[in-house]
Amino acid sequence: MKNQKNHVLRVMHINDTHSYFDESVIALHSDVGEKYYIKCGGFARISHQVSLLTEEAKAKGGNTVFFHAGDCFQGTLYFSLYKGKANADLLNQLPLDGMVLGNHEFDLGNELVSDFIANTHFPILMGNWDLSQEDQTKGHQLKQQERILDFNPTLGIANYLIKKVGNLDVAVFGLTIDKMDVLASPDPDTPFMNAIKTAQNTVDYLAVQGITNVIIVSHLGYEGDKQLAKAVNGIDLIIGGHSHVLQGDFSNVGLEARDNYGELVNDTHIVQAGCHALALGYCDLKYSEDGELLSFNGRNILLLDKMAYKDKACTQKMDEPHLLKTLALINSFELAEVCEKDLKIEALLIEKYRGEVDRLSQKVVGHCMEDLSHRRIPDDKGQSDIAPWVVESFYSKAHQLDNRVQFAMHNAGGVRSGLNQGDITYSDIAGKVLPFAIPIVIYSIKGRHLKAAIEGAIDNATDNGIIGSGSGSFPYVSQMRYCYEASKPSGQRITEFSIYHQDIGWAPILDEQVYFGTSTAYTIKGKEGYAPLLNKERECVTTTFSMADCFIDYLSHYPNLAKPTACLNQYHKNKRVLV
Template identity: 75%
Template sequence: MKNQKSNILRVMHINDTHSYFDESVIALNCDGLDKFYIKCGGFSRLSHQISILSEEQKQQEGEVALFHAGDCFQGTLYFSLYKGKANADLLNQLPLDGMVLGNHEFDLGNELVSEFIANTQFPILMGNWDLSQEDQSKGHGLKHQDRILDFDSDLRIAKYMVKKVGLIDVAVFGLTIDQMEILASPDADTPFINAIETAKNTIQHLSNRGINNAIVISHLGYEADKQLAQAVSGIDLIVGGHSHVLQGDFTEIGLEARANYGEKINNTYIVQAGCHALALGYCDLEYSSDGQLLSFSGKNTLLLDNVAYKNKACSQQVEQDDLSRIIQELSSFEYAVFCQKAPNVEALLIAKYRKEVERLSQQVIGQCVEDLSHRRIPDEKGQSDIAPWVVEAFYSKAHQIDNRVQFAMHNAGGVRAGLNQGEITYADIAGKVLPFAIPIVIYSLKGKYLKAAIEGAIDNATDNGVIGSGSGSFPYVSQLRYCYDAAKPSGKRITEFSIYSSIMGWLPVIDEQIYFGTSTAYTIKGKEGYSPLMNREDMLITTPFSMADCFIDYLEHYPNLAKPIECLNQYYRNESVIL
């Protein structure tokens, strides 16, 4: 019996933490009670729960491992202010056995990635990232950082590490999105190799060496993980990220059920733990003495506080009788636990980072006259209330920098939240509405390419004649207006297209005329239907101002926001519609 227990590996996992170091507030609903709000997650609770699960398993003479499946960058003020330094410090507080990097780690290029890795203390599992041809003159090299288990260009396999589970060798390697250049901004000299082919070659190499058990730490996305499991036999477990899937049935407390924990495909179990450090996932893998995977069991667990509130601001607690019922209901719920905070993590946050975040969270920079929601694609209820203000802010800042700028354009997915009526703080903008620290750029291009970019972005967002990458590509514009007719042939769907001149009013956009505009450093790369922007003229100015910087600057001049259709037209010229 003792020998069998030593062949159990407990794998704990997190993913898509997006700099959510502090607890979040989530809405729950127990049977017979009104909706209530409760604080959940954060790195202090993660650390505490990891310690409990680790100690529990070690007392059973089993092995433990902890992995992060990517996307720790972006998302909150902690990243806006401190970039990768805060992430490195906080992740170092967790006993990580390894991490794969996600697409958001590459939003700002390789230099920030290199600095982050240099400050971490755990393996970086990047088995399909080819560093072999990296330009060594750049000054922030990755090729020779020995904790990166990257692509072996000679063997065409992922470099891997071996986890001992009793007498069993379990190989662990990482795979990330192989079309990284489409989603992010990696340096061109460090390409990403096809994930499935890399996995096939690696599993075969391991088999040749007598290693028949493998775990993949993946930032491919849930559907891609299922495709990987189907295409490559011999993987015991895929620990996934990117899709923010909280596996497990949370409907009993009012959360969406996405998938069963540990979905099994082709004898491979797939796990994922949601996002934003709300939950910790863990599974126990039991092996026979000859390496057969005998059993799999596990779950995701929400890490909860033991106080409930009536409102999201957590300014009014529920009555004691209701709290007692809530505590009783949640205590019996299988996928949640009341969790303390680890003092060492709290102390680090207080000493180095939280004070400035809290200061900016209290710094009022404007007023919201009414609730402003965010809707990516306009529908019968209307368009986004907040995105037009965002893109107007881009135009305002870019025009300050270069008065030749005539328009602004932004993809709907770059806006992450709306605003509630009341005071607008710095943190609302930089931490919620526009948390991605991506700069705006100034460029010029011919009218025909601008028109094609708008059509391509809407085609992509609505899957009109193409397999799109999601609704986030829908274009919101300033100083432009257009009509899009979905029924017309490709290339002819923009039926009206004009640009605003402060002197002449609305003028038709001319195909061969050159126009100056601004978008983000993400959109200008031609991603998600915006490929016609690649035909821009040679001029490209990357400004030092992030998306949030632009909006914050705008609010200093125009501090009161209402729904765009009701505001003064000189501040809002987005009249785009879908027919």
């Protein structure tokens, strides 16, 4: 019997990089539980590690591919300052074979997406994005951009690319969140088709063409990827994003242990590599000549610096004995690598972008009197310490612009982190707490719709009677107070609802009274339970001030922050009271 030759495809992947081009500082633990800090990740380290893995695979006669599973926008000052331009520049430095777009790429509409794609050099894998009916009068055309592998409405399938592995054809296509209009702000003339149905149609079509090896680059989220794998047979590998899942057991260095890398569902391996460019994932797929997937082997790798520190600011180096012991621990841990940087990427960052980011990182705008944490949904430990200040800053700025503004409301997911005690810098606000470059808007609305929006947002955040989209919809408010009783029937869960008047104090909010308020351009679109806001009285005014602008302006007047006392939360079984 003739011996068959096996073929190996090495697949490298990243996801949810969120403009984290520079290294980050993470806290790890030694084998005796001692905490230390180390610089990790960044595009320069990813590039270097990709080159090493590529050389290693090619030396063994294998092929390589490298994909990004979406959400490169938002997250740091690099995006706040440079939008998609910096992302295009930096991603072009990586040898990407393709990228699917995530929901955050669409936060500010299609125009920014179009500019980003026009400036990138790699395929955009968007197999369930239908561009066929795009408005031809718009100035930012997507349909004409040849590198977009979008939805084929004639065949009902994803356009795909083919990667050769020996004599095999491996098809690759991308799928993103099909309910994109719920999470982001895509233009309505470019809808997103059902992801599972598109995948099934595409796999069936490929089989007719004699192609039975399929890789999907997905921004559906970890659970969405599992559902896809269960629903559609014949997928070798799903490269995922959106959920920030770092697969693998990192407990040896004090990080969370998650599912195994390459979680197997219905003969489909699912991989995901965390977030923020901290890690690189890679796997080797070994195929027989007739296309049978013989083996899967891979891991996520934390990309670490060669120096460890005693403090998060990385100013106190470990002494030599402790450093040597720590590095020995890291070197013995197969899910971490001490990694050099690609000097070309470092030079690009220094030459074009890092100077302004560094300047703003040192610009002090306020002071934290104590640590301020952020939890989205209040619980028995309390509420978010930082979200009430954020929403108060929205009210302050909006009231400066229009003195009719009476309240502010913001979803908890729009706040991304807390603040540590000490100086607050510009980059702490615009790069960490409020990195999403989304403006506030001013609008007017009747009290009954406002009440319904708050109830809907909490229902969505807590899955109360509905399948919600996540805890990020939970509403924080300024100049209002309410009581939400979870056990009551839908539509009757807001049992107390009042607004503060400067002259008379607290007064009930009346159903037919019109009130002026402010929220973000994201929330006002009615997403994630806020649909009643679509009943606003008139067209809202979109200001020129982003969320971060509002908070930074607020700190210029009130620079010292402590835990809020004017907005208290109490937790009861089946009842949350916000005052």
